[in-house]
Amino acid sequence: IDKVSNSNQFDMNLGKRGEYVAEYERRYSIAAQPGKLRLIAFFNEAFSGSYRDALNLVAVSPGLDPNDAIVQTRRGRPKYGYAVNLEQAITDDLGVFGRWSWNNGKTEIMAFTDIDASLAGGAVLKGKSWGRQDDKVGLGGAVNGLSRDHRDYIAAGGLGPLIGDGRLNYRTERILETYYAIALAKGATLTFDYQFLVNPAYNADRGPVSIFAGRLHTEF
Numbered sequence: 001i002d003k004v005s006n007s008n009q010f011d012m013n014l015g016k017r018g019e020y021v022a023e024y025e026r027r028y029s030i031a032a033q034p035g036k037l038r039l040i041a042f043f044n045e046a047f048s049g050s051y052r053d054a055l056n057l058v059a060v061s062p063g064l065d066p067n068d069a070i071v072q073t074r075r076g077r078p079k080y081g082y083a084v085n086l087e088q089a090i091t092d093d094l095g096v097f098g099r100w101s102w103n104n105g106k107t108e109i110m111a112f113t114d115i116d117a118s119l120a121g122g123a124v125l126k127g128k129s130w131g132r133q134d135d136k137v138g139l140g141g142a143v144n145g146l147s148r149d150h151r152d153y154i155a156a157g158g159l160g161p162l163i164g165d166g167r168l169n170y171r172t173e174r175i176l177e178t179y180y181a182i183a184l185a186k187g188a189t190l191t192f193d194y195q196f197l198v199n200p201a202y203n204a205d206r207g208p209v210s211i212f213a214g215r216l217h218t219e220f
Helices: 051-060 066-072 148-155
Strands: 018-030 033-048 075-089 094-103 117-127 132-145 173-185 188-198 209-218
Touching: 051 066, 051 148
Parallel strands: none
Antiparallel strands: 018 033, 033 075, 075 094, 094 117, 117 132, 132 173, 173 188, 188 209
């Protein structure tokens, strides 16, 4: 666990800090096509601040910056959550997936990104039907959200690891992504990717945004 939110240093107080993860996986088949269900739960204890406690401090000290206020609330605090992930082959060339994740959203995000709840799904199709067996085309979407405490903190001027710009006209963040992966050779793939974001960083006053990307992946 990070020492503080968005830090590049680990908290080595191992007796009091850490994360525990439990995962269950079930493999099955429907109409001779394989599928996979994963259930994940986590609990961690981190030196983190409380969004609501920080807002309460700002309420009694109006000149106090929320980012300074949350530092004053930092102590050992728990965070917990879960995820459900489903993958299913429809044919030998087409597969679909769905994923739901949630955390209690009361304390600072320690790492990764600013999400308290997320629903995602999509499909991947191999290129056999157009003579490119090892190519893949994918389409997916996601809807991300923040807890009430978290969004109120951002709206008050608080910052997260990746978001925060003052006033927040809150809406769920919505993402549509598509890609085409070209198999150049064994162990080498070139991918062209497009993402369309609505309400980026949960702000209806921002966006929409289009993102184009290219990736070259090689394995040796």
